[in-house]
Structures are given as structure tokens and as C-alpha cells.
Amino acid sequence: MIASLKGKIELLGADWAVVNVGGIGYKVFISTATISQIQSVSEVKLFTHLQVREDALTLFGFITIEELGIFETMLGVSGIGPRLALALLSSFKADELAAIIATGNDAMLCTVPGIGKKTASRIVLELKDKVAKSWAATPMTAGAVDADVLAALGALGYSPTEAAKAVVAIPKDPAMSLEEKIKLALAGLSQT
Structure with missing residues (x-):
């Protein structure tokens, strides 16, 4: 090998x-x-x-061993081949992808071309516990709020990939309101 x-x-x-x-x-x-x-x-x-x-x-x-690790972990999901796993890593950094999976945020996975709701749910179901343990990610309780932020950014004309990257960059504070999260996401998008 x-x-x-x-x-x-x-x-x-x-x-x-x-x-x-x-x-x-x-x-x-x-x-x-x-x-x-x-x-x-x-x-x-x-x-x-x-x-x-x-x-x-x-x-x-x-480039990093962490990227390789999450790539090989993704290959363990039925229906996910190397091209789709690579597409996920093209849309998100390795730690972002791990956090998305660990928090069960399948709506963000659906922003990647080739990933539908069914595939995203399967990824989360099969990898959530494994990724949370190996990446020491802490599950976030605000997954539904993040989906609302994604929807709001989409309504403002941002692409699904841009919106997903902005949402991943938001600090993971469960006490933060939807409006605060949208403001932070917009601030992050204006800096890029």
C-alpha cells in the first residue's frame, strides 16, 4: 500500500x-x-x-493525516464512495465535517452536491458516535437552529456551500439566539 x-x-x-x-x-x-x-x-x-x-x-x-482519517471513516458508510467522500472534504475542512456529523446536522451535509437527505441521514446515523469519540467533538443541541440559519442565508442569496461554511464558523453557544447566529454568519461572509 x-x-x-x-x-x-x-x-x-x-x-x-x-x-x-x-x-x-x-x-x-x-x-x-x-x-x-x-x-x-x-x-x-x-x-x-x-x-x-x-x-x-x-x-x-x-495534506493532513486528519483529512485522511475522516476520508477513510466516510468510506465505511454504505453508499459513500471515495469521490463522494472527497466532495465532502472539498466543501468542509476535516474538523468542520467531523463537527457537522457529531452534532447530527444532516441539513449541512445536504448542501454538498450528490448528498441528499437520505444519504446525509445515513452518514449521521452510522458515524455520529464514532466521529464524536475519535474527534472529541461535543454534540450541539442547536442543530435545528443551524438549519434555520442555513435557510435564512439561502434566502439572502448565498450558495448552500457558502452558507454551510458560515454556519460552521459560528461559535457553538446553545444560548445564542437565531438572530445572533444569522448576524455572526453574515459578518463571517462579509470578511471572505
Whole structure:
């Protein structure tokens, strides 16, 4: 198994990079977050997951071991393949995704293209306890309020991904009102 690669970046695509290691170029599929981090460097180290199928060997790469961990955890959910797990990591940072799952906020998972209500519910059901233990995330009781914040931001014209990222950045204070959460989310969106 190929556990990591360290080498020079030869090419970058929309969701992949070619990493030259000792004269051999490895095509590695990566998240958009990883692409943004490696665009300005010439050499990179990626932690990898090798998917072995009957007709292909596919490498998926991650800047941090935490990203790799949540990716491999996601693969344990029935119906979630590596491309969908990578799409989740393109929409959320590893710790944000862990917090979303641990808090049972399936509405935020539904903002990722390819994730419907049924799939989001399955992810939360199968991974909530596992992610909460391994990531030491504390469940938040305001999941319904966060869904209301998402809806409000959507009504104001923000994309589901922008809204989800803004909601994840809000401090997790159960005493905070809906209006305060919306104000904080809007403040976060205005800074980006």
C-alpha cells in the first residue's frame, strides 16, 4: 500500500495533481481545499489512500493525516464512495465535517452536491458516535437552529456551500439566539 507521497508537483487539475516521486509521476485525486494549499509550493507531502478495484488503482491524497482519517471513516458508510467522500472534504475542512456529523446536522451535509437527505441521514446515523469519540467533538443541541440559519442565508442569496461554511464558523453557544447566529454568519461572509 502507498501510505504517503513526497515529491514535486508536475501538474494540477480541477481535482487531481501529478506528484513526481523519484522520476515516477503519480496521479493523486485531491480535494479543492488541498489544491488551494499546494498551488504555491513546488514540493508536497500527501498522505494517501489507495483504492484497489478490478480495473483500476486510484490514489487519493490529503495534506493532513486528519483529512485522511475522516476520508477513510466516510468510506465505511454504505453508499459513500471515495469521490463522494472527497466532495465532502472539498466543501468542509476535516474538523468542520467531523463537527457537522457529531452534532447530527444532516441539513449541512445536504448542501454538498450528490448528498441528499437520505444519504446525509445515513452518514449521521452510522458515524455520529464514532466521529464524536475519535474527534472529541461535543454534540450541539442547536442543530435545528443551524438549519434555520442555513435557510435564512439561502434566502439572502448565498450558495448552500457558502452558507454551510458560515454556519460552521459560528461559535457553538446553545444560548445564542437565531438572530445572533444569522448576524455572526453574515459578518463571517462579509470578511471572505
